[in-house]
Amino acid sequence: MxxxxxxxxxxxxxxxxxxxxxxxxxxxxxxxxxxxxxxxxxxxxxxxxxxxxxxxxxxxxxxxxxxxxxxxxxxxxxxxxxxxxxxxxxxxxxxxxxxxHFAQSIGMAGPTIIEHGTDQQKADLLEPMLTGEHLWCQLFSEPGAGSDLAGLRTSAIVDGDEIVVNGQKVWTSNAREADWGMLLVRTDIDVPKHRGITYLLLDMRTPGIEIRPLVQITGAAHFNEVFLTDVRVPVANVLGSINGGWGPILSTLMSERTGIGGASSVGVPDLIELARGRGVLDDPTIRQDLMRLHGYTETMRFLGYRVHTAASRGELPGPESSVLKLASSRRLEAMGNIAMAILGPGATLAGHDAVSGGFWQNFAFLGQWMARIGGGTDAVQRNIIGDNVLGLPPEPRLDKGIPFRDIPT
Ligand SMILES: Cc1cc2nc3c(=O)[nH]c(=O)nc-3n(C[C@H](O)[C@H](O)[C@H](O)COP(=O)(O)OP(=O)(O)OC[C@H]3O[C@@H](n4cnc5c(N)ncnc54)[C@H](O)[C@@H]3O)c2cc1C
Structure with missing residues (x-):
């Protein structure tokens, strides 16, 4: 090629x-x-x-x-x-x-609405994403449903032409600033867990939504807990069909993984500059680590071409988005470790005392877990690759085919 x-x-x-x-x-x-x-x-x-x-x-x-x-x-x-x-x-x-800030809107909600939305939803919601007027957030994860997303318990009951939602979401990035949310709710507990979920498009100004910021290890409050009490959502805001949420969910998750797998602007040249500045560019172990990182970066570039070529042919992202996301995690992990090795004892400094104001500690080292957990953990991506790419025996599933109400908690 x-x-x-x-x-x-x-x-x-x-x-x-x-x-x-x-x-x-x-x-x-x-x-x-x-x-x-x-x-x-x-x-x-x-x-x-x-x-x-x-x-x-x-x-x-x-x-x-x-x-x-x-x-x-x-x-x-x-x-x-x-x-x-x-x-x-x-x-x-x-x-x-x-x-x-637009990853959830333009990268995830937009493509999902284009694929599954009604004409009215497309007419109302797509352009304000592109103009930057509307920010979106993703209300998927719950205290008991992260990797096992289909185990979500936020409940919703249809009441005339509205759906009444009660429950809690967690780890919601940008919930405070968002105008709209992609909200997953359980609308049927008498069917197996994947078949009773509905995907709602939620106006974040609707009464009954309480947002509480969560402070993470870096000190920033990137994400939030979101409590939903008697929140009334028009049935017209169902994406896909009631109880038919799993199809649109997969579209959103594939787009998310592909997006997270995209390379960041910081990379090997910045680390070479850092190593030169710290006088360790001739250190053979640092050079070897930099070459390993270069290898990961190039692998990701070529995987990215594969994903984007498939998309150019009109194919939806498949399990290769999991490979790309895992490669991106490996690369960030390597970048964090190399940056700490280059900084040596200086890596323990913080804020203005640290090189580049602590950028390497915050972004490359502590920040690597954003990519390694968000959008599905490394272990979960390995499971998907094992099942769908390598054809390994599937994970044992104790809840398969069982109505949601009978799954032990
Ligand atoms: C930076 C960041 C931003 C996020 N933003 C959002 C957001 O905007 N909206 C949203 O809805 N969520 C968001 N999340 C949440 C994220 O999707 C979940 O944290 C993630 O899916 C993992 O779920 P969990 O935290 O419940 O961990 P758990 O699912 O409880 O996992 C705990 C551990 O068990 C392992 N594990 C679980 N199941 C398996 C298995 N079957 N096989 C092997 N190992 C397993 C996991 O790998 C992990 O190490 C964000 C997370 C991060 C880090």
Whole structure:
């Protein structure tokens, strides 16, 4: 396979660069990492300011026709193949632009609504995602349902043309700032667990929603607990059908894994600069570790091409999204460990005393668990790869075929 740009891709890359050069500053290496939000725990005010910045950048992209590159034209996108979106993402990473906060909207909710939504849902909800007006959050995990998502217990009862929801969600990223949520509820307990779940599109301003921030080890409060008490959701906001939530759920999860598996803008060149600055670039073990990380990075790049080529052919992401996510975890783990080895005793410093304001400790070392747990843990991805790629005997399932009400808790 030829990994160089085709003439069409090269022309598109030039177009991307022209847009980015006109609207953003090029990245200037790892000196700027101290200013990154990962260098220190963001306060609520800093987080709000960053979200506004992200929204402004999203609006700039939308106005110039650079938002939703792979989305159909009728929903405000450009209908381009996934490989072209990849070219744009590669170029965007070379510039100082605010990243984040739209992964749940444009990367997960949008594609799921395009695939499973009604015409009305598409008309109402898709464009505000692309313009940056609406942020979305994912209300999937519960205290007793993470890896075993189908075990969720938030209950919902149909009452006329509304559904009344009661229960609790946890680890909800960006719930505080979100305008809309992808909410999973249990609507039937008399059928096996995967068959009694409904996927709702929830307006986060609906009465009965209480959001409590959770502070993690870095000091930031990235995610939240969300309590739902008698929350009334119109039946028109069911995505797919009542009790038919599992299909749209799989679409969201595949998109999430593919998104998390995408490479971050920080990588081997930044670590080489760090090692040079600390005078350890000639250390043979550091050099060997850097080469290993380079190997992971290249493997991920090629896996990414495979996923995006499949998407360009109109194929939905399959178990390769689990391979990509696992490779991304391995890469972040390696990056965290190498950064700590390069910093040596300096790795124990925090905040302004630390190199790059503690970016490496927060982002690469402590932050690796975001990717290793969020979107399905490493162990869960291994199970999926074992079952669906390697054809190993499936995990024993004690709850298979049993009505949800009879599953022991
Ligand atoms: C940064 C971050 C952001 C997140 N954002 C969101 C969000 O926005 N919305 C949302 O809904 N959720 C979110 N989550 C939650 C995330 O999806 C869950 O944490 C994850 O699915 C794991 O579930 P759990 O925490 O309940 O752990 P558990 O499922 O209880 O797992 C505990 C341990 O058991 C292992 N384990 C469990 N089952 C198996 C098995 N069958 N085989 C082998 N090992 C197993 C796991 O690997 C893990 O080590 C986020 C998590 C993180 C870290």
């Amino acid at each position: 030829d990994f160089d740009d085709s003439p069409e891709e090269a022309a598109f890359r030039r177009e991307c660069r022209a847009f980015l050069e006109a609207h953003a500053r090029p990245r200037v290496g790892h000196e700027t990492l101290a200013d990154s939000p990962f260098a220190r725990p963001a306060t609520t005010a800093e987080e709000d300011a960053k979200i506004e910045e992200c929204k402004r950048w999203q609006r700039t992209k939308f106005d110039a026709g650079w938002a939703g590159l792979t989305w159909p034209v009728e929903y405000g996108g450009r209908g381009l193949p996934a490989l072209m979106a990849r070219v744009f993402a590669e170029e965007e990473r070379r510039f100082e632009v605010p990243f984040g």
